[in-house]
Amino acid sequence: MPALRRRLPWLWTWGIQLGSVALVLLLWWALTWGAPEERVLSPLTLPSPGEVLRSFRSLWFDAALTRSTGWSLGRIVLGFGLATLVGVPLGIFAGCFRAVEAFLRPSTLFLRNVPIAALIPLTLVWFGLGETQKVFFLFIACVAFVIFDTTRAVLDVDERYVETAYTLGAKRRHVVWKVLIPIALPDIFNSLRLLFGLAFGYIVLAELIDAKFGLGYIIQVAQRRGPREHIYWVLLVISLLAFATDRLLLALQRRLFPYRFAEG
Amino acid sequence: MSAPAETVAAEPAAGAWSPAPQPVEKTPHGPRPPVVQFEKVTKKFRRGRTWSTAIENVSFVVEDLPEVGEFITILGPSGCGKSTVLRLIGGLEPHHPPTSGRVLVFGQPVAGPSADRGMVFQDYTSYPNRTVLENVEFGLEVQGMPRQERRELARAWVAKVGLAGHEEKYPHELSGGMRQRVAIARSLVLKPRIILMDEPFGALDPETRYAMQELLIGLWREAQATVFFVTHSIPEAAYLGDRLYLMKANPGRLVEEYKLPRPEESPLVVETRADFREVVATLKAKVFGRQGGAAGTAD
Numbered sequence: 001m002p003a004l005r006r007r008l009p010w011l012w013t014w015g016i017q018l019g020s021v022a023l024v025l026l027l028w029w030a031l032t033w034g035a036p037e038e039r040v041l042s043p044l045t046l047p048s049p050g051e052v053l054r055s056f057r058s059l060w061f062d063a064a065l066t067r068s069t070g071w072s073l074g075r076i077v078l079g080f081g082l083a084t085l086v087g088v089p090l091g092i093f094a095g096c097f098r099a100v101e102a103f104l105r106p107s108t109l110f111l112r113n114v115p116i117a118a119l120i121p122l123t124l125v126w127f128g129l130g131e132t133q134k135v136f137f138l139f140i141a142c143v144a145f146v147i148f149d150t151t152r153a154v155l156d157v158d159e160r161y162v163e164t165a166y167t168l169g170a171k172r173r174h175v176v177w178k179v180l181i182p183i184a185l186p187d188i189f190n191s192l193r194l195l196f197g198l199a200f201g202y203i204v205l206a207e208l209i210d211a212k213f214g215l216g217y218i219i220q221v222a223q224r225r226g227p228r229e230h231i232y233w234v235l236l237v238i239s240l241l242a243f244a245t246d247r248l249l250l251a252l253q254r255r256l257f258p259y260r261f262a263e264g
Numbered sequence: 265m266s267a268p269a270e271t272v273a274a275e276p277a278a279g280a281w282s283p284a285p286q287p288v289e290k291t292p293h294g295p296r297p298p299v300v301q302f303e304k305v306t307k308k309f310r311r312g313r314t315w316s317t318a319i320e321n322v323s324f325v326v327e328d329l330p331e332v333g334e335f336i337t338i339l340g341p342s343g344c345g346k347s348t349v350l351r352l353i354g355g356l357e358p359h360h361p362p363t364s365g366r367v368l369v370f371g372q373p374v375a376g377p378s379a380d381r382g383m384v385f386q387d388y389t390s391y392p393n394r395t396v397l398e399n400v401e402f403g404l405e406v407q408g409m410p411r412q413e414r415r416e417l418a419r420a421w422v423a424k425v426g427l428a429g430h431e432e433k434y435p436h437e438l439s440g441g442m443r444q445r446v447a448i449a450r451s452l453v454l455k456p457r458i459i460l461m462d463e464p465f466g467a468l469d470p471e472t473r474y475a476m477q478e479l480l481i482g483l484w485r486e487a488q489a490t491v492f493f494v495t496h497s498i499p500e501a502a503y504l505g506d507r508l509y510l511m512k513a514n515p516g517r518l519v520e521e522y523k524l525p526r527p528e529e530s531p532l533v534v535e536t537r538a539d540f541r542e543v544v545a546t547l548k549a550k551v552f553g554r555q556g557g558a559a560g561t562a563d
Binding site for chain 1: 354356376378381382383385387391392393402403405406407434435436448449450451454460488561
């Protein structure tokens, strides 16, 4: 029996991960092997790996994969950027003053707990069918989380740091700008990184209605008019993109706050 | 065991420890306002529906002596209100302000924290986002001192606490003892009149602790500030203090004070001396409440 929680040699780790992927592919291949009428699962339910691979050509040219990806990314960056721009200052404000926190708490609590998909009809009523609706949907979906996490990060700064600052002659504004914000910043950045992943997950919802381009739009079209194979590609692209951005932000975070996030 | 006559300051023979306690000095008689004066200070906290008393009716006076600052250690069991006394001097909430009585610093009631009363905590409070040098600069920076000037001053103090060569390191790269050196330099660079230390060496291993005690004494001599040093280590309190305040719990109160000599030897040497060990044994019995604590408490 292996020892509890013991780290594996990296070769083992990679081997097992590859094996896991291979197993899924093998299962997929086995379930969709053979002529269409002989398969365990019909092509309508699950296309074979080969069919999905061959559909890439039409995905790239007919469905304009790169342009759609660009549009989706743009919407996420805009919507999430707006949520950051509004949420971080509000969160800092709430973390510094409990009255502000109490004032914001009901709204953030509501927005964090409401089923996000249920907001789509409302955003359509408010913002129409265009780009504004998509950006604001993402904004509304994320902003409460940004506010909440930022507030938390500021409140989590140890009171000792604040007391020390006062006994070193700091005034309230010094404590905010030189103690609370800089010490909370790594945590704020970290939660923004995690929330960005959340925004990625909402993009398909945002593009559900009347998108001209976008990864969500490809899924819509593929579901209605085919080829269904595109859906699998888009799922893969979204998760790969989300993973890549996460790694990128993680690397940035380690560069910005080396004293907080050690390599390893 | 009669207390010495109150007019005599009863200085023990130079260089020798005496286990005889003295009544706590409560009224100022120097020409200048005392460094710190507690006038019947009581602090209570609300605990749900009941009140708990942190300290009750604490009075003492620390005179402003010309050219020197006293080193005062405050010793007592946990819950005796040592930290409360310290934080009242520092003006730190929620201990400040007192429920009743007055806390005076240089004759003025304490209004809140300020840079003339530096504080060093037990927890490592170096700012994690600042290098050693930037940490030491903090107080000068908020004063608005120009960068070049404060940089030089901070560099000098970093060297004084023995951290030369570590200026650009971040706190997470330092050991506990080094972080406390940063905290001490950061406070002393501001030339405070009073230095408040709340068990600053409590989390250090014994070896580091001895080294830090010697370092602190050296710095204190130079700084000419009055130090209030809270500890629950009896040898530490006896070694460091010119004067030792003994506190008791339930309710927290100040019971007696001891005048102690200032040794030239290191703490390791002093701890082998018979008279020092006798004082430590006496204090130990009092802190842990054996012997009934009956020996001549004039309170």
